[in-house]
Amino acid sequence: MATQSLADFSSCDLLASFRAMLLIRRFEERAGQMFAMGLIGGFCHLCVGQEAVAVGLRQAARIGDQFIASYRMHGHLLASGADPRAVMAELVGRRYGISRGKGGSMHMFAPGRDFFGGQGITGAQAPIGTGLAFANAYRGDGKVCVALIGDGAADQGQLTESFVMAERWSLPIVYVIENNLPQFERPALAQRGASFNIPGESVDGMCLTSVREAAARALGWARAGNGPTLLEMRIERFRGHAAAEQRRKHGERDPVERLRAAILAAGFAQEADLRHVDAEIRARVAEIADQAVSCDEPEDSELLTDILL
Template sequence: MAPRKQSGSTSRKTTRGSTATKSGLEGGITDFSKDQELDSYREMLLIRRFEEKAGQLYGMGFIGGFCHLYIGQEAVVVGMQMALKPGDEVITGYRDHGHMLATGMEARGVMAELTGRRGGYSKGKGGSMHMFSKEKHFYGGHGIVGAQVSLGTGLAFANRYRENDNVSLTYFGDGAANQGQVYESFNMAALWKLPVVYIIENNRYAMGTSTARASAQADFSLRGKSFGIPGYQVDGMDVRAVHAAGMEAVEHCRSGKGPLILEMLTYRYRGHSMSDPAKYRSKDEVQKMRSERDPIEQVKARILEKKYASEDELKQVDKKIRDIVADSADFAQSDPEPDVSELYTDILL
């Protein structure tokens, strides 16, 4: 899972209190400050605990329909979110709960939407795959494979038209990377030099087929080459590597150089969705990733090694997060379901 190496490394400052050993787009990492280590730990742990609880509620029958968990991929969205400024937009596919939480959406509202309650972000009518927050500049959550790529490109077009200096982060998976509309979007983004970072979350299996069996070119960072879009592979299991690449990617877009592709080499621990037993890979493979490359455990080990916090203090962090998640689950089970009249609101005819 190591990032693809390129030449031309230099040391440089990237953001508050952090130093990249070399270009983040060339496989460099960011030396996090104490606050950055602790913040990234909390954010990733919140996503992990939330998704674990969502999986439990699904098994108990409180969540219907589809439910795609983000467990294992937390470093990607947390590292990228740390590189953004207010006003930048995020859009993704249906494995979206982690993205919502990373943008600052409340756990209560996200969980309530999963269970179809009034307090959900889409008033209980969208469910797992269709949640939005204009306030947090999160534009979904989309159930159609690859559809968000065209929409994310449209967000970038609006930013350029308004000259507002904002960047669109458009997430999609290795499976969606083979969709035709992705390449139509690439063409327009390159032609008009749109400020969009295309983030391909390569978790190796799409719905269940290995990338080696489904993609003639399995290096997804090269997918924009024919359009002149630069692309880079990033260690998506290390939040520091993601952050370093994210800082340079958004600066590339803000400076008017057009789109850029980041292929995040990551891994999901659960099946494609809750109904997927994931028999296409071995338990040993999953366990090896958990024990050697887990994004949260990497941060925890650095925090303890650098004495930024003690084991007891980190246990308290975990307890507070578990309390937040438990509260969101209680709310999501007790909040009323939407009134029948809601069937006819927010509908375009």
């Protein structure tokens, strides 16, 4: 990224991005440790290495644009501005969790921040996201939905069904495939929508500015009434499918490191400044984790609430 033009980006913009991405990185690393310690049960799908996608998409979107993601969603939820304390408390199943301890890692929602999950069923976010876009078109309110789909869900029939409907009704939606398969086995997915007249683009998902620029184009296209598009984010996940799997080595493509290098190269900060930011975020995440663990579990009476309104 250092080679990319940074003239358009202010120091404050890049430093805020660095903080946002680093929060996701440290949060996820901590969640991985807590999973290994048995504090997080069930599932824990981490997005270490995918931070640029979460942050870049949000930065390109407007307030009111909806996001919906797969179960690999902690990063997208944090990027939406949800309280990381409530997210961590949910991961450990506590009463102040964002879903009051009843959702878990895959089932977290922040409708007030236009984040609609957290879909535990592979591919479910495709038609549900298409429905969010349908509502935007119905109201004519100029909002766009961003539906985040993993490379696995790209094979789901419900994604194809969503393409049919989104194209037929020209719905304002951007399908984003987070293609995080290892490089040697990674299929090209950008043209998955081609036979439905859905234009696609392959994007370096490890590069914040590339993500942001591609997202801005796709969102603008949808907002102008041109219908759906597909962005394939080519990324590397630095952890296995679920937290329990082995950690991979961080490469030089690491999006956080690339942003760090770009900031230093532009002279927006000194190395020591960025180390200080990192230390601060580490400390904050440690505190968030401690708070979450010390929080009480939900009351027994919570068992029977929130079934029907």
